[in-house]
Amino acid sequence: MQPAAILPPVTEADLAANQRALDREARAEDRLMFRLTVPALAIVAILMVVPIGWLLSMSFIGGDGQLGFENYALFFSEPAYVQMFVNTFAIAFAVTALCLILGYPVAYVLAILPPRWSGLLMLAVLVPFWTSGLVRTFSWLIILQRNGLVNKALVATGLVERPIPLVHNMTGTIIGMVHIMVPFLILPLYASMKTIDGNLMRAAASVGSTPTHAFLRVFLPLSMPGLVAGTIMVFVMCLGFYITPALLGGGRVKMIAQRIEESISLYPTWGPAAALAVLLLVVTALCLAASMVLVRRLSTDR
Amino acid sequence: MESHVSHRNRLWLYVLVGLVVFYLVAPALIVVPVSFSSTTSLSFPPAGWSTRWYEAFFGQEKWIGSLWVSLRVAFGTMILATVTGIAASYALHMSGFRLRSAIRATLVSPLAVPAILIAVGIFFVFARLGGLLNTLHGLILGHTVVAMPFVVLTMSAGFESYDMSQEMVARSLGATRFKAFMTVTLPQLKFSVATAMLLAFLVSFDELIISLMVSSGPVSTLSRVTFATLRDDVDPTLAAVSTLMLVMTSVPPLILHIVTTRSKREDA
Structure with missing residues (x-):
């Protein structure tokens, strides 16, 4: 066939x-x-x-049009620059540290609460997160002013004799910036805590670990990737902040972003502003690269 | 994650978190009562109640004009960023051409670059090109740069969770690629698309630094006028503006958040 x-x-x-x-x-x-x-x-x-x-x-072209490091030399020769760098880094460190202290417990509670309650708490974190930074900065101006709520409360309780300056200075700037940055720490931290297996904590307890000990030896190390990523992100974002220091600092607290903006109108050439911009960009890139390396190392250690 | 420690034993933790939540939520809301004050002082609680600051807002060209500018720019940014961003996310998801990761990184990078640098850069380009400084088109283009990462990240996550073979089926049955995408894929990604559009709109509506650098006078956005007023003469009109901005920027995400969690629960 x-x-x-x-x-x-x-x-x-x-x-x-x-x-x-x-x-x-x-x-x-x-x-x-x-x-x-x-x-x-x-x-x-x-x-x-x-x-x-x-x-x-x-940034490498000087006022005379020649190639060189003239613009970068300004960093060291002009006293206003030095003060501005000190301000920028001091504020960024302080804000990051405060965000850690305030944000870690919130992320932790978000991770351990039953879904119904954690959803509500998440909303409390997200609502300010969505609210315009400008609106929140204005709110702090009202609260922290000379006869604002905080000063009234301080005077009424006898903690201070007369109102203290809380705004148009470093204090106001830091309070306002922490308020804006805390959610940026909580969200990645929560994401990383949610993946931690609760049985690990129970296992630690069953072999005789106290809750504190179990937290320090088991939970904290496991939450490190989110902690490092969130912390570095907050720090980097603080370095480039513009609105809050401009409004709550009252012109007295200058950070690098304001200086860049001023330099454009201050100098006839783009050089000085460009040099500051490059510095900010390099520091940002280095921090983010360090964050990536650290997170990868911490995650593979397990 | 459930815990083995009783709730009573960590009462101190809940109290601490409650205080932090108060610190986060309360200040944002204080502008609401202040905006209904009857006096010119920004005291809280207000001495009396009135709507005069809302009348002041709606009666002044400076505020109404800038609100209109902001809305038009935010709408334009939403359209431009979502259309170009969805096209790019689709392409990045569908194929593995070289440069793919480099393109993706570039589109997301505005999130990592400090806003002031983006603003200075855009100012420079506009100053060189001419014709874009102080225009709505210039603002829309500038805002699209900062809105792009949000669209790309949201849509990439959407495509990731979607079974592309459905589009293949539609095409094998004779639909053109564009028609298959528009009638099969996109409707099923409606939450991602809505989120992307909303984020793009809000990013633009909130944006300040680019607007400060590239626009002024009659093309000032609401945030720019608010910023300038905050620096110079503070009065309760600002509280009325802030309340309106608060409603505009937090109610739509809130609704979307509730709708998406509800529909996810129904799916589950």
């Missing part, structure tokens, strides 16, 4: 031709997909990547 139809034997050439057609189709698909990303990419590249590259080059 004959088979109904005999296909011609498949040759090497057929296979190769088939492969070529497939490759061609894959390349066409890749090209089409690449074209779809072009509009988004163009907007970000032309408005952000290109000008930052240009700032980098401008």
Whole structure:
């Protein structure tokens, strides 16, 4: 009996031709997909990547148009700069530390509460997070002013004799910035705590660990990746802060972002502002790179 | 995660967290009563009640004009960022061409770069190009840069959780790729799309630093005018503005949050 139809034997050439057609189709698909990303990419590249590259080059061109480190030398020669750097880093450290103290317990409770309650608590974290920073800064202006709520309470309880200056200075700036930054610490921290297996804590308790001991030896180390990522993110965001120090600092607390803005109008050339911008960018990049390395190391240790 | 420690034993922890929550929530809300004050002082609680500061807001060209600018810019940003961002996220999800991770990193990078640097950069480009400083189009383009990461991250997560073979089925049944995407894929990703659009709108509505650098005069956004007023002459009109901004920026996400959690619960 004959088979109904005999296909011609498949040759090497057929296979190769088939492969070529497939490759061609894959390349066409890749090209089409690449074209779809072009509009988004163009907007970000032309408005952000290109000008930052240009700032980098401008920072090495001095007032006389010559190549050099003149703009960077300003960092050390001008006293206003030194004070501004000290302010920027001191505020960023203080805000980060306060965020840690306030944020860690909230993230912890979010992770251990039953879903119904944690959902409510999450809302309490998210509502201020969504609220405009400008609105919250204005709120602090009302609360912290000379005859504001806090000062009235302090005087009424006899803690201070007369109202103390809480705003238009470093104190006000830090209070306002912590308020804006705490959610940025809580959210990644909570995400990392949620993945910790509760049985580990029970296991520690069953072998005789006190709750404090179990927390310090089991829970805290396991929450480290989220803790490190959140902390560094808060620190980096603090370095570039503009609104809060500008409004709650009352012109007395200058941070790097304000100085960059002022430099543009202060100097005839872009150089000094560009040098500050490059410094901020490099510190930011270094912090974020350190964060990535640390988180990876902490996560693989397990 | 359940815990083996009784709730009573960690009462101190709950009290501490309650205080932190109070610190987080209460200050944001204090502008609401202050905005209904009858006096010019910013005291809390107000000495008397009135709606005069809302009348002041709606009666002044400076505020109404800037609100209108903000709304138009936020709407434009929402459209531009979501359309370009969804196209890019789709492409990044569907194929593995070279440069894919580099493109993705670039689109998300505005989140990591300090806002002041982005603002200075945009100012420079606009100053060179000409014709974009002090225009709505310029503001929309600038805001799209900072809104892009939110759209790309939201949509990537959406595509990640979606079974792309459904679109393949639609195409195998004769739908064009665009039609398959618009009628099969996109409707099922409606929560991701709504979230992305909302985030883009809010990022633009809230944005201040780019607006400070690239616009002024009649194309000032509401946040820019608020900032300038806060620096110069503070009065309760600002509390009325702040209350309106509070409602605009926290109610829509709240509704979306409730709707998505509810629908997720129904799915489960």
